[in-house]
Every structure is written in structure tokens, then in C-alpha cells.
Amino acid sequence: MKSLSSTLPDSPSKYRGPVTGLMWFKRYSTLLKVLPWLSLFFAVGSYQFWLGFDYNSNDTTNIYLRLARGSAYLLLLILAVMWLPVMRKSITVLRCSRWGRCLPLDQAKVCHRWLGHLLIVAALLHGSQYLLYYDTLEIPFKEALLAEEADLVRSMRTNMYEFVSEDESIDVMQEWIAAGAQQNEFESKIKPILKEDCTKCHNRTSTMTYAIPNMPLSHYEDVLAFVDKGISSRQFRINMSGLSMLFILLIVWLSSLQWVRIHLYHRFQQLHRLGYALALLALLHITTLQWIVFPLLVLVIELYCSRVRQRYTNCVAHALRVNEQVVCLTIERPKALALLPGHYVQLRIPALSAHEWHSFSLTGIRNDQRRLVLKISCVGDWTKRLQQMVTNAESTKLGVDVRGPYASPAAHAPASNHWLLIAGGIGITPFLSLLRECKRDPNRRGMLHLVWVIREPELLQWLRPLIERLLAIAAVDCHWHIYLTADTGDLSLLRKSFSRGASLQVQHGRPNWQQLTSDIGRSGYQPHCFICGPKGLSKEAGDACRRMGWPVRKESF
Structure with a gap:
């Protein structure tokens, strides 16, 4: 049987080769892909937070309101992008395109998890600061939370107070609403007040910094939308949907923690579907829906392709x-x-x-x-x-x-001719399709090293026919490194079951990753590394490959 070392020139076992600029780039290729997008998100997120935080309408404005608004603007950004990394069909299209090489698609799930952590922090900040802000208002906390005062009156008392000329105007508005908000009194009493104090800012051509231009208040029908109070009011809907979203977010976040995903995966999947309820509540809570139009469109297309067409x-x-x-x-x-x-x-x-x-x-x-x-x-x-x-x-x-x-990340492998495939146990599965592609294309040239760490020798016998057919292909420089972690006795019979002269090593124990990657490096090839296995194996093997300057992709779906 021919071993790997017999096919390589003599050199020190610790050989790593010169660390050239290209090797340095490959070693840190993942970081270089992530950093630009991370920097962009940080810059846009900081700008969004400042847009909301930089607010000073009147005497009721305080640090609680500013933090609540800043976190709300940041939440809009997070909600717009956090679903993109887990859209399987979209990621598949990107992986198979030129753009996929420039995007950190292998870290998509990691990005989604960290966006989830950031989402819960921003949501807690947003909700808690608004509650503290309500407690600082002159009206009782319960009245503010349950919107027991009409939306228009509440706005005139709080964030629009400095633009109202006299307190008497607020009293007139409150009396008109209490009397039933009749249209005839609107023309004689209310419209002059709105014209003087509100419609100069709230109109479709307004350039006021804090005004909502799509809130015209010059017609009776426009004003009726803001005279409700209690359960039928706009503010009650915003407050209650916000508290409900915060409660559901906490449940989804807790069920997404690693311990739950490992031990109670079915509960994680079930509770994650509460995201659909969050989407519906967001339509009730968010006043500016243009932020979610594009993500919603992408989500609909994704669901159709994944859940219907495929x-x-x-x-x-x-x-x-x-x-x-x-x-x-x-x-x-x-x-x-x-x-x-x-x-x-x-x-x-x-x-x-x-x-x-x-x-x-x-x-x-x-x-x-x-x-x-x-x-x-x-x-x-x-x-x-x-x-x-x-x-x-x-x-x-x-x-x-x-x-x-x-x-999966292994879909990029056919673009390269030199592979280092590292598998732990049944982690060999994603690489079998690549190996069969080699078998189907005997003219394909390149170098293949497969390191397989297994416990049961039965798995090796299961793949013996495929291994022997691959080893018989002259165009592919194929090397198998099999490590049996369980003590199965004498390996000589197992080795004899394979063809003589095959470049295949079967041995007890676990790989010495530094030694193994150094030996492979002496061949002069720069392989693309693909890893699928337990977390410990993936980390050790990935670190050793990166030290050699080889690009590494880990299977994770």
C-alpha cells in the first residue's frame, strides 16, 4: 500500500511554505468578505440610530424618548435585513452566481443569529424607554399606555406642544371630541386651530424635520382618524402590538439559543413560526411601511419558490x-x-x-x-x-x-480542481456527490485529499466500492486518510480489502492536523478545504488549514 508520505519529496515535517501575499489573502478571505458588509451595516445602523435620537420637539422630550426613537429607527434596519441570510432559495441562486464569491454566504446563519441578538437588545431598549417616557408625562402612566386620551389631543399635549399657540386650543379640541366630533363645529371651531397650528407642518409638501407629510389634517375625514381613544385608537393599537411583539420576540429568542436547538430542535422550529405573527403585528405597529416593502417582496418570492415550486x-x-x-x-x-x-x-x-x-x-x-x-x-x-x-x-x-x-458551501467545490475534504462520521455525505462527479468525469484533473474520522469501520466498508473506483482514476491524484477512533483491533484485514497500491491510509486515533496539512502542503498544491463534522473537529481542522493559507468552507445548513 502506498502512503501519502511516499508520494512527496523529502522535507521537514513542520514545513508550511512561505506565507505569500496570496496565501495571506486566502487565509483571511472569510474575514475580508465579512468586514465590508459588517462596516456597511454598522455605518447605516449608526446613522439610523442618530436620525431617531436627534429629536427635540418640546419640553416633554427627554433621554427616554430619544433612546426609544433611536432604537426604533435601528429596529427598522434590522427587520429589513435579518431575514435575507436564511432565505435558502435566494442563497442558492447567489452561490451559483459570480456574486456568491464576493458575499459571506457561508456565514449567513451566523449573521442571522447575531442579528437576532441585536434585534432583541434593540427591542428591549425601544420598549423599556417608551414605558419610562410615558411615566414622565403629566397624564397618568395608565392613561398614556392605554391611550385613554384621543390621539390628536395627546399629540398636542406632548410632542406637538410647542407648536400650539395656547392651551385653550387643546381644551377646545378636547371638548369637541367629547361632544361627538360633529362636522358643523369642525368648520367653525376646529379647522381654524388646525390651520394655524397643524396643517402648516402636516401636509404633502411639508419640509419640517419632524412632521409626517402624509398626515393631512385640513379635511374633516382626515381628522376623524385621530379622534378615537382607548381600544379603537391608533395609539392603543401601536402600544399593544408593540408589547405583544416584545413578548413574542423574547419567546422566539429564548427558543433559538444553542441549548434549545440541540436538545429541543422541534420546539425551536415550532416557536420560530411565531415570526409570522410578528410580521402581522409589525404591520399594526410600524407607522412607516416603506422599510419593509422590499424585504416583504423578497420573502414572498422566496416562499413561493421554496414552499410551492420546489x-x-x-x-x-x-x-x-x-x-x-x-x-x-x-x-x-x-x-x-x-x-x-x-x-x-x-x-x-x-x-x-x-x-x-x-x-x-x-x-x-x-x-x-x-x-x-x-x-x-x-x-x-x-x-x-x-x-x-x-x-x-x-x-x-x-x-x-x-x-x-x-x-451548500460544497456547491463551490466543482469550480476548483484541488480539494481537501475533511469529514467526521456521517459528515462524509455532502462530499459524496462531489466524489461521484469525479467518477462520472474521468478526464477531470486535479488533486483530492479526503480525511475521514469515523468510529465504526462498517461505514468504510459501505463506501469501499466508491473509494476503489475513485482511486482507479489516473487523472485525479486521489489520497484517502481514514482515522478510526474506536479500538477495532487489527487493521490489516481491513486494509487488505482494498486494492493494492492504493493511496489510502487506515489507522487508529485522531489526525495530527498540523502534521497532516504540512505534508499535503509539501505537494505544492493549494487546495480548497471543505469541512463537515462535529464542532471540535471543524475548528481544529479549519485552524490548521487557515495557517497554511488555504480557503476553508464549513458545511452548515
């Missing part, structure tokens, strides 16, 4: 245990569903749960293209319930729903 229901599937930890699911492929390298699908099994969707990598094009084959590691509640449904002796027939395909 959704296939009632597909026939057969489940079979590979071993105690892995289930193989074979699905009759819908004709419209394309098998693309580096892509994944979402799967729902109604017999297990009517609402849970889970993502699984496609294993690529096989001889029988009528089938989708998914390898599922049984580590969570949903997968363990699936395992319990499957008997040891024979396959179990199931009905499944499928969405996709969607591009």
Missing part, C-alpha cells in the same frame, strides 16, 4: 438501518428535482411530525437516477424516532415530503 409531497421512501447509528433513506426522486453536486434537500416525514423539516445532503448521481439516497445519523429526537420505526432485517416503507435542492 416542494414535493407524498414521495415514496424506504428506510433501512446501516448500523446502530445510521439509517439509509432511499426516496423515489420527483422528476423535477435535480441532482446537483454540493446540494441538499429538506425532508419531512408526516408519520414522525407534521411540521418538522430537517436538512440532509444529497449523495450525488448514481447509476439509477430515479432514486435519492440520504444517509441519516441518528443523534437527535427526530432521527432516533425514525430509527425506532426501522426494523433491522428489512426496509420500512414511508411517505415523505421533500423541498429543494439548495446549495
Whole structure:
């Protein structure tokens, strides 16, 4: 058997090669992609916060109101962009385009999580400061919160007070509303006051800094929209929808924390759907809807493509245990569903749960293209319930729903000829489609190193036919590095099961990542690294590859 070291020239084991400018760029390519967008968001966010904070209407304006307004303007920006990183179809389109190389798409979920943290901070600041502001007004806190005073009167007492010439005008307005807001009295008593104090600012041509130009108050019908109080008033709707949104946001945020996602993933998915309720409440709460028009349009297109156009229901599937930890699911492929390298699908099994969707990598094009084959590691509640449904002796027939395909970070791999694929256990799955692409294209030239850390040797036997076919392709310089973490005894029989002369190493233990990447680096290639596995393995391997100046992409969907 030929090992990796025998194919490389002699040199020190700690060799890393010169750190050139290009290597430095590749090492920090992820950071260089993120920084411009992070800087842009910080700049726009700071500007938005200042627009709201820089407000001084009258004597009732204080630090509480300014902080509340500043955080409100920041919230508009966060709400406009936080959904974009998790739109699977949109990200798939970008990954397959030239623009995808310039965007930090691999950090999309990380961006979404941090935007979620920032959203809850801004929402808490916004809500708490408005409540403190209401407590500083002359009217009782309860009256301000429940809008027991008509919207027009409240505005004249508070943020518009300095533009009202006399307190008597507020009294006249309050008496007119209390008497039923009759139209004949509007023409004689109210319209002159509005003309003098309000309509000079609130009109469609106003340039006043704090005026709302789309709030004309020159006609009786316009004014009627602001004379309600209590539950029918505009302010009550804004206050109550805001408190409801804050409560729901806290629930969604708490259910999105890492512990819940790991141990109670189904609860995370269920509670995350409260986002739709948040969207409806936002329509009641936000007074300037132009901020959400574009994100809403993108969201509608995304939902149509993902939930309607690329959704296939009632597909026939057969489940079979590979071993105690892995289930193989074979699905009759819908004709419209394309098998693309580096892509994944979402799967729902109604017999297990009517609402849970889970993502699984496609294993690529096989001889029988009528089938989708998914390898599922049984580590969570949903997968363990699936395992319990499957008997040891024979396959179990199931009905499944499928969405996709969607591009994962591995979808970028075909653009390169030199790969370093690092997998932990069933993490080999997203790379199988890439390996099968090599098998289908024997003229493809390049270098391939695959490092696979597994516990059960049965997984290696499962892939033995594919490994041997790949090793037989002369055009691809193919090297396999297999590490068995469990003590399975003598490995000689396992090695003999493969063809002689194959560039394949099978050994006990875990990789020495610095040693391994240094050995690969001595070959002179600059591979693109793709990693899929547990967090510890991904971090160690990713750090070692970055030290070599190699670009790294991690599978995370």
C-alpha cells in the first residue's frame, strides 16, 4: 500500500511554505468578505440610530424618548435585513452566481443569529424607554399606555406642544371630541386651530424635520382618524402590538439559543413560526411601511419558490438501518428535482411530525437516477424516532415530503480542481456527490485529499466500492486518510480489502492536523478545504488549514 508520505519529496515535517501575499489573502478571505458588509451595516445602523435620537420637539422630550426613537429607527434596519441570510432559495441562486464569491454566504446563519441578538437588545431598549417616557408625562402612566386620551389631543399635549399657540386650543379640541366630533363645529371651531397650528407642518409638501407629510389634517375625514381613544385608537393599537411583539420576540429568542436547538430542535422550529405573527403585528405597529416593502417582496418570492415550486409531497421512501447509528433513506426522486453536486434537500416525514423539516445532503448521481439516497445519523429526537420505526432485517416503507435542492458551501467545490475534504462520521455525505462527479468525469484533473474520522469501520466498508473506483482514476491524484477512533483491533484485514497500491491510509486515533496539512502542503498544491463534522473537529481542522493559507468552507445548513 502506498502512503501519502511516499508520494512527496523529502522535507521537514513542520514545513508550511512561505506565507505569500496570496496565501495571506486566502487565509483571511472569510474575514475580508465579512468586514465590508459588517462596516456597511454598522455605518447605516449608526446613522439610523442618530436620525431617531436627534429629536427635540418640546419640553416633554427627554433621554427616554430619544433612546426609544433611536432604537426604533435601528429596529427598522434590522427587520429589513435579518431575514435575507436564511432565505435558502435566494442563497442558492447567489452561490451559483459570480456574486456568491464576493458575499459571506457561508456565514449567513451566523449573521442571522447575531442579528437576532441585536434585534432583541434593540427591542428591549425601544420598549423599556417608551414605558419610562410615558411615566414622565403629566397624564397618568395608565392613561398614556392605554391611550385613554384621543390621539390628536395627546399629540398636542406632548410632542406637538410647542407648536400650539395656547392651551385653550387643546381644551377646545378636547371638548369637541367629547361632544361627538360633529362636522358643523369642525368648520367653525376646529379647522381654524388646525390651520394655524397643524396643517402648516402636516401636509404633502411639508419640509419640517419632524412632521409626517402624509398626515393631512385640513379635511374633516382626515381628522376623524385621530379622534378615537382607548381600544379603537391608533395609539392603543401601536402600544399593544408593540408589547405583544416584545413578548413574542423574547419567546422566539429564548427558543433559538444553542441549548434549545440541540436538545429541543422541534420546539425551536415550532416557536420560530411565531415570526409570522410578528410580521402581522409589525404591520399594526410600524407607522412607516416603506422599510419593509422590499424585504416583504423578497420573502414572498422566496416562499413561493421554496414552499410551492420546489416542494414535493407524498414521495415514496424506504428506510433501512446501516448500523446502530445510521439509517439509509432511499426516496423515489420527483422528476423535477435535480441532482446537483454540493446540494441538499429538506425532508419531512408526516408519520414522525407534521411540521418538522430537517436538512440532509444529497449523495450525488448514481447509476439509477430515479432514486435519492440520504444517509441519516441518528443523534437527535427526530432521527432516533425514525430509527425506532426501522426494523433491522428489512426496509420500512414511508411517505415523505421533500423541498429543494439548495446549495451548500460544497456547491463551490466543482469550480476548483484541488480539494481537501475533511469529514467526521456521517459528515462524509455532502462530499459524496462531489466524489461521484469525479467518477462520472474521468478526464477531470486535479488533486483530492479526503480525511475521514469515523468510529465504526462498517461505514468504510459501505463506501469501499466508491473509494476503489475513485482511486482507479489516473487523472485525479486521489489520497484517502481514514482515522478510526474506536479500538477495532487489527487493521490489516481491513486494509487488505482494498486494492493494492492504493493511496489510502487506515489507522487508529485522531489526525495530527498540523502534521497532516504540512505534508499535503509539501505537494505544492493549494487546495480548497471543505469541512463537515462535529464542532471540535471543524475548528481544529479549519485552524490548521487557515495557517497554511488555504480557503476553508464549513458545511452548515
